[in-house]
Amino acid sequence: MSNPWRTELVWAFWALILAITVGRIVGLGITTVVLLTVALVLARHIFHIRRLVVWLKGGSSSEFPKGSGIWEEVYYLIYQLRRRSKRRKKKLVKMLERYRTATAALPDATVVLGPREEIEWFNDEAGKMLGLRKSDIGQQIINLVRLPKFIHYLQQSDFSAAVSMPSPVAENVHLDIRVVPYGGNLRLLVAQDVTQLKFMERVRSDFVANVSHELRTPLTVLKGYVETLSDAGEIVPEHYARMFKRMQEQTNRMQNLINGLLSLTRLESSSPPALHKQVDVPSLLKSICEEAGVLGTEQPRIDLQLETNVDLLGIEQELRSAFSNLVINAVKYTPATGSINIRWYETGGGARLDVEDTGLGIAREHIPRLTERFYRVEVGDQRNKVGAGLGLAIVKHVLSRHDGELTITSTLGKGSCFSCWFPAKRLIRQTLPALKRLG
Numbered sequence: 001m002s003n004p005w006r007t008e009l010v011w012a013f014w015a016l017i018l019a020i021t022v023g024r025i026v027g028l029g030i031t032t033v034v035l036l037t038v039a040l041v042l043a044r045h046i047f048h049i050r051r052l053v054v055w056l057k058g059g060s061s062s063e064f065p066k067g068s069g070i071w072e073e074v075y076y077l078i079y080q081l082r083r084r085s086k087r088r089k090k091k092l093v094k095m096l097e098r099y100r101t102a103t104a105a106l107p108d109a110t111v112v113l114g115p116r117e118e119i120e121w122f123n124d125e126a127g128k129m130l131g132l133r134k135s136d137i138g139q140q141i142i143n144l145v146r147l148p149k150f151i152h153y154l155q156q157s158d159f160s161a162a163v164s165m166p167s168p169v170a171e172n173v174h175l176d177i178r179v180v181p182y183g184g185n186l187r188l189l190v191a192q193d194v195t196q197l198k199f200m201e202r203v204r205s206d207f208v209a210n211v212s213h214e215l216r217t218p219l220t221v222l223k224g225y226v227e228t229l230s231d232a233g234e235i236v237p238e239h240y241a242r243m244f245k246r247m248q249e250q251t252n253r254m255q256n257l258i259n260g261l262l263s264l265t266r267l268e269s270s271s272p273p274a275l276h277k278q279v280d281v282p283s284l285l286k287s288i289c290e291e292a293g294v295l296g297t298e299q300p301r302i303d304l305q306l307e308t309n310v311d312l313l314g315i316e317q318e319l320r321s322a323f324s325n326l327v328i329n330a331v332k333y334t335p336a337t338g339s340i341n342i343r344w345y346e347t348g349g350g351a352r353l354d355v356e357d358t359g360l361g362i363a364r365e366h367i368p369r370l371t372e373r374f375y376r377v378e379v380g381d382q383r384n385k386v387g388a389g390l391g392l393a394i395v396k397h398v399l400s401r402h403d404g405e406l407t408i409t410s411t412l413g414k415g416s417c418f419s420c421w422f423p424a425k426r427l428i429r430q431t432l433p434a435l436k437r438l439g
């Protein structure tokens with residue numbers, strides 16, 4: 001390709017020669033000759049602009065119009081751009097096809113939702129699990145899957161957790177549904193069939209509940225006899241008395257274990273706490289502190305600070321069990337010379353209960369596992385502190401049922417702080433001010 005600007009100059013030169021020749025023949029003045037030259041150059045450009053528009057509208061990218069000078073270059077560059085974008089488009093279509101084939105083969109149901117929650121695409125599994133048909137494409141999913149739980153989940157903005165619900169097609173099929181926002185305002189809905197998992201979970205929890213229940217009666221009888229024998233005084237030789245004492249400790253431990261397991265099963269199987277029952281938190285905390293204060297003769301000082309009079313909406317029995325577990329733990333793991341500070345206050349759009357102690361503390365590696373069932377940290381001689389390792393699992397369960405969160409901070413040898421946070425929707429203000437400080 002020769003230099004396009006030189007060709008343009010040659011074109012302008014020939015236009016000038018033509019204008020001068022015509023000017024001589026017709027007898028035109030110099031200004032008219034210049035204007036005629038400009039008009040000729042302009043006519044050439046208008047001709048090519050028109051050709052370019054016709055070519056672009058035609059959509060053909062296989063060949064481009066012939067031209068000369070700068071127009072040859074313009075045609076060629078646009079031709080190249082069009083070819084490149086066509087190639088990219090082909091590649092993208094192929095990628096999309098591959099992606100769709102892969103998603104279609106997934107064992108989970110996948111639905112692509114548009115900005116108005118309309119169905120853009122779904123795989124075969126989604127058809128089976130959610131009862132969708134090809135003709136549903138373009139329709140809003142909430143008009144097809146009408147379960148209130150699902151609609152509520154889709155209309156909120158936090159999709160960090162999945163929602164569990166029965167399949168709209170078959171009641172006995174359980175689905176875990178998760179939404180993943182992507183690409184601006186699109187959303188990917190993934191549903192997983194967890195029927196088998198739920199069944200196994202139920203079998204496990206029924207088994208634990210049944211075994212715990214069946215063990216309760218023989219254990220009560222055993223405990224009664226052991227208690228009678230331990231209290232028999234001088235009738236029982238000292239050698240046996242020590243044995244009975246040990247037996248009594250172990251039967252108590254077994255009873256705590258069974259009670260803990262039954263509490264957990266109850267928490268797992270009952271429906272979430274309603275929002276209409278008000279629990280008087282300040283009174284609850286006062287009574288827990290009073291009870292904890294008489295646990296033993298030598299124990300740390302308990303300090304209760306009630307900085308707010310807000311109450312919780314939930315189940316009193318569950319909250320009592322969670323809060324007293326924390327307070328009893330603090331008493332158990334703090335020496336008599338230490339102190340426990342319990343604080344109920346408003347913070348971060350919710351309310352928080354801190355149970356802080358100056359006790360043994362917990363090494364950092366144990367903290368993430370403390371709320372697991374039966375997880376215990378063995379330190380030194382704990383014979384009189386032996387617990388079932390279920391207390392914190394119960395606390396976590398109760399809090400999550402009340403939309404709360406448990407945070408544990410601790411320094412070995414210095415003390416721990418167990419903090420329960422509740423969101424604003426679980427709070428209700430008392431009508432009478434109850435701000436008091438108990439020593």
Ligand code: ADP
Nearest residue numbers: 329330333361376377387388389390391392416
């Ligand atoms: P347990 O019945 O053994 O107390 P928990 O689930 O209540 O079971 O507690 C689990 C473990 O967490 C305990 O074994 C104990 O080591 C540790 N722990 C709980 N609370 C405290 C605390 N306030 N200070 C130190 N360690 C604690």
